[in-house]
Amino acid sequence: MKDVAAAAGVSLKTVSRVVNGEANVNETLRTAVLESIAELGFRPNAGARGLRQGRSGTVGLLLEDVADPFYSILSRAVEEVAREHGTMVFAGSSAEDPARERELALAFCERRVDGLIVVPAGASHSYLLPEMRAGIPVVFVDRPPGDIEADMVLTDNTGGTRRGVDHLLAHGHRRIGFIGDAPEIYTAGERLRGYREALESAGIDFSDELVTQAPPNPESTAAALDRLLAGPSPATALLCGNSRTTVSVLRELARREASLALVGFDDLELGDLLQPGLTVVAQDPAAMGAAAARLLFQRITGGPPGDAAGDASGPTQTITIGTRLIARGSGEIPPP
Amino acid sequence: MKDVAAAAGVSLKTVSRVVNGEANVNETLRTAVLESIAELGFRPNAGARGLRQGRSGTVGLLLEDVADPFYSILSRAVEEVAREHGTMVFAGSSAEDPARERELALAFCERRVDGLIVVPAGASHSYLLPEMRAGIPVVFVDRPPGDIEADMVLTDNTGGTRRGVDHLLAHGHRRIGFIGDAPEIYTAGERLRGYREALESAGIDFSDELVTQAPPNPESTAAALDRLLAGPSPATALLCGNSRTTVSVLRELARREASLALVGFDDLELGDLLQPGLTVVAQDPAAMGAAAARLLFQRITGGPPGDAAGDASGPTQTITIGTRLIARGSGEIPPP
DNA sequence: CCGTTGCCTGACAACGTTGTCAATCGGGTT
DNA sequence: AACCCGATTGACAACGTTGTCAGGCAACGG
Numbered sequence: 001m002k003d004v005a006a007a008a009g010v011s012l013k014t015v016s017r018v019v020n021g022e023a024n025v026n027e028t029l030r031t032a033v034l035e036s037i038a039e040l041g042f043r044p045n046a047g048a049r050g051l052r053q054g055r056s057g058t059v060g061l062l063l064e065d066v067a068d069p070f071y072s073i074l075s076r077a078v079e080e081v082a083r084e085h086g087t088m089v090f091a092g093s094s095a096e097d098p099a100r101e102r103e104l105a106l107a108f109c110e111r112r113v114d115g116l117i118v119v120p121a122g123a124s125h126s127y128l129l130p131e132m133r134a135g136i137p138v139v140f141v142d143r144p145p146g147d148i149e150a151d152m153v154l155t156d157n158t159g160g161t162r163r164g165v166d167h168l169l170a171h172g173h174r175r176i177g178f179i180g181d182a183p184e185i186y187t188a189g190e191r192l193r194g195y196r197e198a199l200e201s202a203g204i205d206f207s208d209e210l211v212t213q214a215p216p217n218p219e220s221t222a223a224a225l226d227r228l229l230a231g232p233s234p235a236t237a238l239l240c241g242n243s244r245t246t247v248s249v250l251r252e253l254a255r256r257e258a259s260l261a262l263v264g265f266d267d268l269e270l271g272d273l274l275q276p277g278l279t280v281v282a283q284d285p286a287a288m289g290a291a292a293a294r295l296l297f298q299r300i301t302g303g304p305p306g307d308a309a310g311d312a313s314g315p316t317q318t319i320t321i322g323t324r325l326i327a328r329g330s331g332e333i334p335p336p
Numbered sequence: 337m338k339d340v341a342a343a344a345g346v347s348l349k350t351v352s353r354v355v356n357g358e359a360n361v362n363e364t365l366r367t368a369v370l371e372s373i374a375e376l377g378f379r380p381n382a383g384a385r386g387l388r389q390g391r392s393g394t395v396g397l398l399l400e401d402v403a404d405p406f407y408s409i410l411s412r413a414v415e416e417v418a419r420e421h422g423t424m425v426f427a428g429s430s431a432e433d434p435a436r437e438r439e440l441a442l443a444f445c446e447r448r449v450d451g452l453i454v455v456p457a458g459a460s461h462s463y464l465l466p467e468m469r470a471g472i473p474v475v476f477v478d479r480p481p482g483d484i485e486a487d488m489v490l491t492d493n494t495g496g497t498r499r500g501v502d503h504l505l506a507h508g509h510r511r512i513g514f515i516g517d518a519p520e521i522y523t524a525g526e527r528l529r530g531y532r533e534a535l536e537s538a539g540i541d542f543s544d545e546l547v548t549q550a551p552p553n554p555e556s557t558a559a560a561l562d563r564l565l566a567g568p569s570p571a572t573a574l575l576c577g578n579s580r581t582t583v584s585v586l587r588e589l590a591r592r593e594a595s596l597a598l599v600g601f602d603d604l605e606l607g608d609l610l611q612p613g614l615t616v617v618a619q620d621p622a623a624m625g626a627a628a629a630r631l632l633f634q635r636i637t638g639g640p641p642g643d644a645a646g647d648a649s650g651p652t653q654t655i656t657i658g659t660r661l662i663a664r665g666s667g668e669i670p671p672p
Numbered sequence: 673c674c675g676t677t678g679c680c681t682g683a684c685a686a687c688g689t690t691g692t693c694a695a696t697c698g699g700g701t702t
Numbered sequence: 703a704a705c706c707c708g709a710t711t712g713a714c715a716a717c718g719t720t721g722t723c724a725g726g727c728a729a730c731g732g
Contacts (some may be wrong), residue, residue: 001718011682016720024680041466046446047383047392048718051687056383058447066415066427069605072408079402079429088443091402091427093415107424110382111394130377250609269405270606273586337688347712352690360709384688387717 001044007036019044050112059296060090060108062101062118067093070243070266070285071119074141077289078117085297087114098122109136115296117289120145123184137299141292143186151299152318153292157187160281160323161194162201164239164263167279167325169202173237173261173335177210177228179221179249180241188213191241191265210235216244222252229258236335237261243268250274261333263325272328279331282324291319337380343372355380386448395632396426396444398437398454403429406579406602406621407455410477413625414453421633423450434458445472451632453625456481459520473635477628479522487635488654489628493523496617496659497530498537500575500599503615503661505538508671509573509597513546513564515557515585516577524549527577527601546571552580558588565594572671573597579604586610597669599661608664615667618660627655 005015010029017025018033036042050056061078063071075091082089090108094101101121108116109131116128116138125145132138132150139151161178168176178195181188192213196206209231212224228235238260240246246264253259264271264280271278295317302313325331341351346365353361354369372378386392397414399407411427418425426444430437437457444452445467452464452474461481468474468486475487497514504512514531517524528549532542545567548560564571574596576582582600589595600607600616607614631653638649661667 012718013682013684013720014680017681020720024678026680029681041470043442043446043467045387045448045718047386047448048687049720050383051381051387051689051718052720054687065412066402067405067409067412069403069405069408072405072411073403075408075427076401076403076429079427088426088428088447090424091411091415092424093412106379110379111424112381112383131379134377247606247609250606254609268606270583270586270604270610273583273590274606274609275611348688349690349712349714350710353711356690360711362710365711381688384717385690387688387719388690390717 001042003040004033004036004042007040008032055114056112057087058090058111058113059087059293059300060092060105060111060113060116062092062094062104062108062116064096064119064121065093066091069269070283074285074289074292077286078293081290081293081297085300087297094119094121096121098124102127106131114300115139117141117292117296118145119143122146125150137296139292139296139299141288149316151295151316153288153295154318154320155187155283155288156320156322157190158194158197160265160283161191161239161241162198163194163323163325164265164281164331165195165198166202167327167331168237168239168261168263169198169204171237171261171332171334174204175210175233175235175237175335177212177224177235177238178241179212179214179224179228179238179245181213181245182215183213188241195239216242216248218248218251221245221248225249225252225256229260235260237331237333238263240264242266246278246280250278259333261331261335263331267326271326274330276330276333277328279325279327279329282326284321284324287321291321295319337378339376340369340372340378343376344368391450392448393423394426394447394449395423395629395636396428396441396447396449396452398428398430398440398444398452400432400455400457401429402427405605406619410621410625410628413622414629417626417629417633421636423633430455430457432457434460438463442467450636451475453477453628453632454481455479458482461486473632475628475632475635477624485652487631487652489624489631490654490656491523491619491624492656492658493526494530494533496601496619497527497575497577498534499530499659499661500601500617500667501531501534502538503663503667504573504575504597504599505534505540507573507597507668510540510671511546511569511571511573513548513560513571513574514577515548515550515560515564515574515581517549517581518551519549524577531575552578552584554584554587557581557584561585561588561592565596571596573667573669574599576600578602582614582616586614595669597667597671599667603662607662610664610666612666612669613664615661615663615665618662620657620660623657627657631655 001015005012015033018030059082065071079089092104098121118140119142120140123146125148128138129148141153144152165176180192183189199206214220240249243266264278267280267282268278271280337351341348351369354366395418401407415425428440434457452472454476455478456476459482461484464474465484477489480488501512516528519525535542550556576585579602600614603616603618604614607616
């Protein structure tokens with residue numbers, strides 16, 4: 001910038017004014033400065049600007065895994081909203097490791113991100129309190145934070161599984177199994193709750209042997225299927241609590257050449273091409289990402305105090321995103 | 337940092353020394369400083385450090401679409417390598433729009449990224465020349481840059497389609513169709529070349545009516561299928577030039593209840609669950625991302641001059657990543 | 673003619689950090 | 703006793719930008 005000023009024969013400050021499009025700069029000088037800028041290939045240093053102004057034009061996005069379709073779609077939605085605010089996105093994968101989550105979050109904070117969107121991996125997030133007090137807004141997505149209060153964007157997990165079970169009930173099933181993720185996982189618990197509620201509303205007793213809560217690996221899923229299909233009155237339908245479980249179940253069913261009514265939670269890319277098509281309770285990761293980003297930027301921009309939606313320090317908000325049942329065949333198989 | 341220094345009763349510089357783990361600091365003082373840091377919740381400002389040191393600990397990753405599985409896997413691989421170097425990744429989606437690509441790339445440069453990994457959308461990249469001359473290394477992935485010379489990481493596209501065609505030939509096919517992306521796209525051209533070469537090696541005449549080059553939307557794919565399956569000697573096998581085309585073809589075949597031998601280029605998540613399983617020429621996006629990132633960090637770190645692999649200003653390198661044929665059924669259907 | 677106003681410009685400090693250099697101190701060397 | 707050495711510490715400038723403030727100038731009203 002010093003060079004540009006010298007080349008254009010003006011002061012540093014005038015170059016700064018031109019770069020920032022401030023009013024009250026003589027048109028001749030402005031042109032001269034712009035020419036020098038082009039000639040020298042000058043590009044303002046966002047870091048230095050951030051240092052002076054206190055804003056980096058940067059947000060951090062902390063996911064379980066950038067490569068997971070659910071999160072990558074969410075990520076893209078965040079990016080789009082950030083773009084509207086002239087902000088770039090740091091993305092990082094926690095790999096479900098609380099230590100790594102923390103390490104990444106603090107690394108983002110060292111980069112002085114203007115805000116943080118976090119899919120919690122660990123159970124404790126009090127390590128973020130100092131940062132939040134220092135003025136970095138944080139929005140949690142998909143799962144609530146462990147031990148602090150903050151804005152959240154969640155899926156209507158309970159309503160989703162309720163809808164899935166209702167769908168199976170409507171097709172005549174009474175023995176409906178559920179295979180969900182480990183009970184420590186927030187979403188797993190919520191989804192199980194929806195399953196129970198739906199059965200209860202239908203006046204059907206909850207039976208333990210129809211429910212499995214385990215990590216979604218092939219082995220435990222196969223074992224869960226064994227349990228479901230064994231015994232005198234086996235399950236005729238199954239609700240899968242997450243997409244990895246759904247995939248494992250599909251593989252296992254294909255291997256056994258077995259079939260039963262199936263509804264998955266969370267959509268799969270090629271669900272319509274399977275035989276039969278996969279019926280799912282679809283989440284809307286793009287809506288979640290967009291909602292989280294909007295919430296975050298409201299906090300960053302900081303509306304007038306008192307305006308609940310805009311006040312940077314207002315009470316925390318929770319946004320719940322609904323689910324959509326997509327019937328493609330597998331969920332409409334009647335009981336034998 | 338000033339506050340920490342005051343609290344610990346030392347100078348700014350001593351705090352800096354402790355933060356950076358420099359030698360020659362009295363153990364007592366070091367402890368005192370660390371205590372003050374913890375107490376005040378001090379976190380060093382990476383922007384200011386970058387300003388002084390000339391390194392931001394940041395790289396930019398410019399993709400077509402963060403949400404696309406191919407790129408999101410690539411992205412994760414880049415993140416892992418960056419992590420080893422204590423570097424965070426800015427990710428951005430160009431949406432195949434050259435203007436947006438440029439805008440994002442320059443925004444990254446304003447943030448003073450230490451390097452740039454780019455999947456080119458546009459045909460011209462000379463706009464990056466000033467930045468590269470200013471010392472920002474750039475590595476291109478998946479496609480070569482338009483009009484500049486730089487490091488690249490590419491898939492062996494030609495070898496991949498050759499392998500796919502060979503596979504179909506080995507299963508007895510002689511009328512093998514090819515539906516690829518528009519000819520402007522680099523990878524589409526390379527893949528078509530592999531198709532031609534494989535046919536040539538087998539002594540089979542290339543026939544125009546078996547080849548379509550068009551954007552991978554459902555309509556043009558359906559039209560292409562029409563052409564392939566019409567006429568006196570229709571195609572008995574088909575090689576799809578990219579995964580979106582593959583999906584369109586699968587949908588269209590399902591709709592028509594038709595079937596033919598099919599090999600896709602680029603793997604699909606649930607390819608093994610389809611009936612029949614989808615045979616593909618799989619790319620390795622993780623390997624591409626890792627290779628690109630390693631190349632980039634070699635340039636950033638800047639090995640000894642003369643060391644081709646490490647010299648920051650050495651000659652450009654091109655790394656080619658091989659493909660893998662995964663037979664799952666659809667490519668092993670014999671001709672009627 | 674003079675004070676006022678509005679426009680335009682530049683000098684300077686400050687943002688938070690680190691590299692450079694000088695200063696101090698205890699101890700060993702000649 | 704004079705000297706040198708290494709270890710330890712701090713003062714200060716610099717990185718590239720912008721906010722603050724003051725100064726200069728022309729037009730304007732009185």
